[in-house]
Amino acid sequence: MSTLIKPPPLDSSRAAIENVLELTQLKDIDPDLFTNTRPLWHPPGARGIFGGAAIAQCLAAAQRTVPQDFTVHSMHCYFVLAGNADIPIIYHVEHVREGRSFATRTVQARQRGKPIFTTTMSFVKQGSGGKHMVEHATPMPFVPVARDDDPDMRLPQGLDGPFQSQRIDIENNDSPHPHTKRARQWIKARGRISPSGGHEAHLSALAYMSDSYFIGTVARVHKLWRMTAGQNRHGKPSIAEDVIKKLLDSDEETLKKYTTPLNEAFIESVRRGRQAEDKKVVPMPEVGMMVSLDHTIYFHNPRSFRADEWMFTEMESPWAGDGRGLVIQRMYTASGTLIATCVQEGLVRLKQQPETKI
Structure with a gap:
């Protein structure tokens, strides 16, 4: 059984990604316990569930335990074990700190009593930065604007998938130096996220989509x-x-x-x-194994974007070695506002060719 409780009918007033990320609070057991309401997606060829689901549902659970005027500004995640799409996930939220300006939560995702994913998140009180602030941001590069009628529209998770994307040619794709290349795409949730979802639904949706083709950037810039x-x-x-x-x-x-x-x-x-x-x-060369190890998101301007409108992402890999690779991703609104910076390290091992005996 892939859910602890029989899923209710899909809510047609919500976007697909809201239904995918819906949580059930197990308040009769513990108000800080949650579980996935609906089955989670298992990507073809992957060892477990789509990592973005664990990231987003941990965030969704934690957001339900902080005051309304507190917003997430960072989350640091570790993929511990591959999640099984046929087994329910239990999310346990731990209240680490309740401060005047900051609140900290740790969420552990478990299956069969074992942790498969863990994350620590920090929330900041709105307006606590003061009237005068130090401000700057890396500008969004000039790229062709996404089009809803583009024939190259992609549905990374199938026809019923919760988001869609448009790929852009890799910048510097012919360069012999992988670290100079930039993998880019437009991405957005399908449909319209409901007003009842609030800013929390958009943040969870962004977290979900941030894992799309992330560590795969290493393979793309090396043309593996x-x-x-x-x-x-x-x-x-x-x-x-x-x-x-x-x-x-x-x-x-x-x-x-x-x-x-x-x-x-x-x-x-x-x-x-x-x-x-x-x-x-x-x-x-052929990739033998590619698995995400950790995932970090820094949220900027977290209440000033919609995840159901086109967002531009740019990924680069500053380093790869010792069977691992590192990727940095920046996410922007279509108007050029930097809304998130993400970092992921993953296992990237090549398929080893048999040694020739002399």
Whole structure:
């Protein structure tokens, strides 16, 4: 059973992402205990549930334990174990500090008595910064504006997924230096977040979407491809062998059609291989394992944006090594206001080739 209590009917007055992130408070047991109201999404090929769900639901639970005039400004998370989409999650909120200007909460997500995710959040009282403040922000780069009628609209979690995105070409994609590249996209929740959700619903939605393609930036800037990691839950490759054969003989329009975040480096290898004199695909490293280890969000202007309107995100990877990679993400409103800075480190291991014996 994927939920502790039978889910109620979907609320049509809410956006899809509100229904996905809905929590049930177990107040008869403990007012600081919550559980997922609805089943959580398991990405094809992933070891567990989508990490953004744990991030967002921990935030949603903590927000229900602070005064209305307190708003989250930072959260620091650790992915401990892969979450099982077939088992309910119990979220326990611990009141660490109740201050005049700041409040601190720690939330632990558990399955079968074991912690799978933990986060500590800090909330600040509105207006506590004073009338005169030190202010600056990194400006948003100039990029093409997102369009609702764009034919390249993507639904990263399927037709019924709670958010949509539009990818933009990677900046400096041909550079030999991965740290100079910028992976960019427009993103927003589908539908309209309800007024009853308040600013808390928009913050939870942003937290959920902040995990989209995050650590995958390392693979993108290195042009790695994921055949093994791209398997579905039944162990079958996401890029079937017959599809690969078709791609090798297909035209550019067909290549574009089959390009996804999981196989775009493979598609690139096809393009590069065609340019080679022997017409063979240039061998490229393959990701053997890629898992998020931690996730940090610093919220800026947390009550001045809507997560159901287009937000621009830009990701860069300043470092990768020792089987890990680091990615920094900045999130902006369409008008250019910086609303969040996120940092994630993840496990990024290459599929090791058998050693040749001499």
